[in-house]
Structures are given as structure tokens and as C-alpha cells.
Amino acid sequence: MKLLSAAISKLARARLWRIKNWTDYPVTAQREVLQSLIAEAQYTDFGKKHGFSSLFSVKEFKERVPIQEYETLRLYIQRMMNGEENVLWDSPVKWFAKSSGTTSDKSKFIPISEESLQENHFKASKDVLTNYYKNFPSSNLLTGKGLVVGGSHQINHFNEDIQYGDLSAVLIQNTPFWGHWLRTPELSVALMDEWDQKIEKLAQATANENVTSLAGVPTWTLLLLKRILEIKGKKTIKEIWPNLELYINGGVSFVPYRDQFEKIIGAPINYLEIYNASEGFFAAQERPEDNGMTLFTEHGIFYEFMAAEEYGKPHPTTVGLDNVIINKNYALVISTTGGLWRYLVGDTIKFTSLDPYRIKVTGRVKHYMNAFGEEIIVDNSDNAIALASKKTGCVVIDYTAAPIYFSEKNNGAHEWLIEFEQAPKNMHDFIVELDDALKNINSDYEAKRYKNIALGLPKVHQAYPGTFTKWLQSKKQVGGQHKIPRLSNERKILEEILEINETNRDQ
Numbered sequence: 001m002k003l004l005s006a007a008i009s010k011l012a013r014a015r016l017w018r019i020k021n022w023t024d025y026p027v028t029a030q031r032e033v034l035q036s037l038i039a040e041a042q043y044t045d046f047g048k049k050h051g052f053s054s055l056f057s058v059k060e061f062k063e064r065v066p067i068q069e070y071e072t073l074r075l076y077i078q079r080m081m082n083g084e085e086n087v088l089w090d091s092p093v094k095w096f097a098k099s100s101g102t103t104s105d106k107s108k109f110i111p112i113s114e115e116s117l118q119e120n121h122f123k124a125s126k127d128v129l130t131n132y133y134k135n136f137p138s139s140n141l142l143t144g145k146g147l148v149v150g151g152s153h154q155i156n157h158f159n160e161d162i163q164y165g166d167l168s169a170v171l172i173q174n175t176p177f178w179g180h181w182l183r184t185p186e187l188s189v190a191l192m193d194e195w196d197q198k199i200e201k202l203a204q205a206t207a208n209e210n211v212t213s214l215a216g217v218p219t220w221t222l223l224l225l226k227r228i229l230e231i232k233g234k235k236t237i238k239e240i241w242p243n244l245e246l247y248i249n250g251g252v253s254f255v256p257y258r259d260q261f262e263k264i265i266g267a268p269i270n271y272l273e274i275y276n277a278s279e280g281f282f283a284a285q286e287r288p289e290d291n292g293m294t295l296f297t298e299h300g301i302f303y304e305f306m307a308a309e310e311y312g313k314p315h316p317t318t319v320g321l322d323n324v325i326i327n328k329n330y331a332l333v334i335s336t337t338g339g340l341w342r343y344l345v346g347d348t349i350k351f352t353s354l355d356p357y358r359i360k361v362t363g364r365v366k367h368y369m370n371a372f373g374e375e376i377i378v379d380n381s382d383n384a385i386a387l388a389s390k391k392t393g394c395v396v397i398d399y400t401a402a403p404i405y406f407s408e409k410n411n412g413a414h415e416w417l418i419e420f421e422q423a424p425k426n427m428h429d430f431i432v433e434l435d436d437a438l439k440n441i442n443s444d445y446e447a448k449r450y451k452n453i454a455l456g457l458p459k460v461h462q463a464y465p466g467t468f469t470k471w472l473q474s475k476k477q478v479g480g481q482h483k484i485p486r487l488s489n490e491r492k493i494l495e496e497i498l499e500i501n502e503t504n505r506d507q
Contacts, residue, residue: 015130022298023356027322029298034058037302037335040115044086046076046341058320061342067306067316067333068343070108080111080339083159088339089113095174096164097278099375099444107443109164110278115337117174119300124281127296128274131286132246136270144243145184145209148172149202149216149224150191165191167278168216184209195220196451203227211241215248218257219372219406219454225264236266250274257406275361279345280336283359292351292358297321300337305330308348311365326351331365367487371403372412372455374445376438378486384437385418391433394424398468398484402494404459413456417497419463431460463497464504471497 022029038061042052050064066072073088080087081096088111095117096109133139150168165173169191175183183190185205192198199220207228214221225237232240247261250273258271274284275293280301283293295303304318308329318333332345346366349359369376381401389396399418406412416434424430435458439446448455468484474496485493 015126016134019127019130022296023294026295026297026357027320030302030321031058033298033300034061034302034335037300037337040090040337041088041339041341044088044090044339046088046339050341062304062318065342067318068341073340073343074108076339077109077111081109081159081162081164083162088341089115089337091115093338094162095170096162097167097170098164099167099278110167110340111338112170113338115300116280117171119337120296121171121276121281124276124284124296124299127299128248128272128284131284131294132272135287136245139245140243141212141246142182143210144212144241145206146182146213146215147184147202147206147209147211148190149214149220167276184211195447195453199223199227199453203231207231207240209241210243212243213246213248214244217373218249218254218261219412219448221247222257222260222264222406223453229264236264238265238267244269246270246272248272248274250276260406260408263408275359277345277347279334279338279340279343282332282334290358292353292360295321295357295359297357302335304333304335304342305349306333306344307331308365311344321357324351324354324357326354329362363489367485369401369403369414369487369489371405371489372448374442374448374455376414376442376445376487380438380441380445381486383441384434387437388430388433392424392426392430393422394430395421397421398463400468400484400486400488400494400497401458402488402491411452411454411456414458415491415494416458416460417463417467417494417501418460419465419468423462427460427462431458434458434460461498461501463501467497467501467504470500470504474500 038047038052038055041047047053055061055064076088077096080093085092091113093111093113095112097112098107098109129141132141148168150166150172163173164170172183172187172190185202189198189201189205192201202224216224228237228240229235234240237244244265247265247269249271254271254273261271262268270288272285272288273293275282276284281296281299282301283295285293297303304320305324306316306318308331310316310318311331324330327350329348329350332347332349334343334345335341336343344365346364348362348365350362352358352360364370364377367378381399385396385399397419399416401414401416404413404415435449439449445455472484484497488494
């Protein structure tokens with residue numbers, strides 16, 4: 001193990017010149033990525049339809065290929081899931097990353113080609129490791145095990161050769177054999193479906209390991225760490241894993257969780273943020289103190305940036321790296337080695353630096369809640385409210401919702417403030433119906449609600465008449481197109497309206 005760790009760490013440090021090449025010349029790297037993508041896909045069905053064989057400029061690419069969302073690519077992807085080849089990409093696609101759904105599908109399935117794995121996800125992971133060793137040359141990261149709190153994996157029954165799972169599970173399943181020597185636990189535990197059993201198995205399997213790094217969504221990671229403390233009868237994780245030095249987080253904001261991690265770990269470690277989605281590994285912090293994550297520009301993805309105000313227009317415009325502006329909100333548009341062409345990811349980002357290009361994730365193109373990885377969008381909540389109202393015979397006038405974050409004693413939840421024209425006869429029945437509707441609409445919410453492990457039953461308050469109007473009045477936003485924000489990933493708006501609601505109660 002020590003010889004293997006030493007060899008890998010030496011190879012990681014040797015990659016620095018390659019990283020310097022694309023960080024020094026990012027625009028050139030992006031141009032070469034697009035040329036390669038077009039050349040590879042020119043004989044696919046999508047490439048033939050859009051004339052890839054005669055494309056010679058970014059301008060022509062934008063003119064011929066419209067902005068895509070999952071709905072516009074769904075039929076292509078379904079053909080790929082049925083085993084067809086040369087549809088969106090020219091090499092066989094045997095894996096799909098399952099993530100939260102669109103307006104008409106409970107889940108969406110993102111194609112993961114061999115090139116996606118090698119040129120994007122694994123290459124970016126190697127660069128994260130290289131930068132870590134550059135900044136922490138005395139690190140002992142690879143002398144122990146890396147614990148990834150990942151997803152589950154199952155077979156796609158459309159075709160016996162096609163498989164799908166959470167992104168983390170797809171990556172674990174395709175990790176080179178030597179990579180498994182550096183991680184814990186064994187594959188059978190890492191890919192378990194039942195999360196209550198999985199947390200217990202993870203805890204039992206790793207409590208006595210020499211864990212030097214952690215990676216995973218904060219909510220699940222906290223649950224695991226708490227269980228490990230119970231098993232070992234200790235107060236801090238550092239008492240159990242004295243060599244722990246790094247936690248890699250991504251997917252949801254780490255801000256609400258940092259204090260809890262510092263307390264439960266019990267000693268300083270390094271925290272790095274990454275931006276690794278089903279659609280691709282986009283960016284990562286080089287150093288913990290960096291304001292933003294360095295954008296990966298030579299990793300099989302061509303980026304475009306759509307100003308947030310362009311979203312929803314019939315023909316939205318985008319800009320490339322050479323025309324972005326610091327602190328402007330952009331929707332991320334990507335073309336990838338998995339066959340996503342000018343695909344609107346749905347995330348919004350801002351550049352915090354242009355030399356090097358660094359970004360931070362600012363939210364979604366629509367209102368959303370994603371404090372626990374549940375990715376609830378307004379379309380989900382509107383439909384869930386409608387279904388719950390129909391089943392309980394009530395009428396909703398307006399609503400807003402925000403997360404209740406994890407605490408030391410309680411799991412998270414969603415807190416709703418709803419104004420009814422006709423209230424339900426039994427509020428608990430309404431809450432259960434709302435919860436069930438959200439589970440049926442959004443598979444990520446369903447996963448987080450499983451047996452209340454990470455996300456509890458929603459908490460619902462009834463708004464007194466006039467509460468929402470008074471809040472709009474306080475913001476000088478009454479009338480016209482002004483409306484109550486349906487969802488927020490922060491509590492500021494909800495708490496302001498709850499305060500007004502309390503004043504209304506007393507009047």
C-alpha cells in the first residue's frame with residue numbers, strides 16, 4: 001500500500017505541467033475541445049442533422065444548434081438507453097447517470113461515455129489531487145483510505161447491456177482496480193440501495209479504518225459520522241481517524257454545515273469544494289482559501305455562458321470565456337463527450353476571477369430548494385400543491401417554502417407558509433398528501449425522505465389573510481408582475497413573511 005501510494009502521489013505531482021498549460025491558455029484549450037467534439041460526432045444522427053461535417057467556427061455552431069434542455073434531447077437519450085449507437089455520440093454509451101427529473105419525467109438520465117469518464121470525470125479528479133499535493137506537499141492523503149459517501153446502482157432493464165445509477169455509483173463502478181485499494185468500504189457496501197442499512201454498514205465497515213479523506217453530500221456524511229461516534233463511543237472523529245485531513249464537498253451549499261463539521265471532527269482539516277454534476281466535472285477549488293473554483297477547460301466540455309436574463313427567450317444569446325464578466329449571473333450551457341449539445345445544465349454561476357477563471361455556483365435558473373440534494377423546483381412544488389389540494393378538498397391562494405437545516409439533534413425538513421382560500425379539514429392529511437406528491441414527482445426528494453433518514457415530514461404553517469400582500473407592500477412590489485417567491489434555498493424570505501404572519505395573528 002505504501003509503495004502504491006508513493007507511486008500515485010509522484011504521478012499526481014508530475015501532472016502539474018499539463019494543468020499549467022490549460023490554465024495559462026484556457027480560451028485556446030476551449031477552442032480545441034470544441035473542434036474535437038465536432039469532429040468526433042459529425043457522423044452521429046445529431047451531427048448529421050446539424051451539419052457538423054461543415055462546421056468551422058463557434059459562430060456557425062451556435063447558429064445551427066439551438067440551446068437544448070432535457071426535454072429536447074429526451075427522445076435521443078431514450079434511443080441510446082434502448083441500445084442504439086451513433087445517436088448523440090460516436091462511441092457506445094453503456095452508462096447513464098440518474099438525477100432529478102424534468103417537468104414531465106420523474107428522473108432524467110445523463111449519458112456517460114467512456115470519453116466522459118476518462119477525459120472528464122477521472123481526469124478532473126486527478127487534477128484535483130495534483131493541485132492538492134502542490135499546495136500541501138507534506139500531505140499523507142494516500143497513506144490511508146478515502147471514504148466516499150456515494151449513491152446506489154441498479155441495472156436499467158431497457159437493455160441488459162445498459163446500466164444506470166447515481167453519478168457517484170457510476171464512477172465507483174468504473175474506477176480502475178488500483179483505485180479500489182485506496183478507498184473504503186468494499187463495493188458491495190458502497191453501492192447498497194437501502195440507505196438506513198447502508199449508513200449502518202458504512203459505519204461498521206469504516207470505523208476501524210485509517211481514513212484520511214472524506215467526500216460526499218454533507219447531510220449523508222453527517223449522519224454517517226454521528227453513527228461512527230456512537231459505535232466507537234468517542235466525542236470527535238479525530239479521536240477515531242487521527243490522520244483525517246480533507247473533506248471534499250459539492251452539490252449543495254456547505255455554508256450551513258461547516259460549523260457542524262468542525263465541531264464533530266474536533267480538529268482543523270482542509271475543506272475543498274468541487275462542482276461535479278451528472279453532466280460533468282466542471283470545476284474545483286485549488287486551495288481552501290480560494291474565492292471560487294477553477295474551471296476545467298481541457299476536460300472534454302465546451303462551455304457557453306448565458307446571461308440569466310436571457311433564460312426563457314426564444315433565441316437566447318451566449319458568450320464564451322473571452323467575454324465573461326466578473327460577478328454577472330450566468331446560466332451554464334455545455335457540449336460534452338457524452339453527447340449533450342449546447343445543453344442548459346440549469347445551474348447559475350458567477351465568475352469570481354478571470355485569471356485564472358474561477359466560478360461559484362449561485363443557484364438554479366428557476367426558484368428551487370436544494371439544501372439536501374433534493375433539487376425541488378417550482379414546477380415540482382406547484383404540481384404537488386395542486387395534487388394535495390385536490391385530494392384534501394382545499395384551495396391554496398399562495399405559498400412560500402424554505403429549508404430547515406440540519407441541527408445536532410434534528411434532521412432537516414422543508415418549512416411551508418401557505419395561505420388558503422379554503423383550508424383543509426385536517427392539516428396533517430394535507431401535509432402527508434403534499435409529501436407524497438413531491439415524492440412521486442421528484443426522485444431525489446423521494447430518496448432524501450426515505451425513512452426520514454435525512455429529510456423529515458414537511459412543516460406547514462397557515463398564513464393569516466393579507467400576510468403575503470403585506471410582505472409585497474413592504475418590498476414595494478404590489479401589483480404588476482410581482483409575486484411571492486415560491487421557493488428559496490435560504491430562510492431570509494420565509495422568516496420575513498413568518499414575522500408578518502405573527503403580527504397578523506395578533507391583530
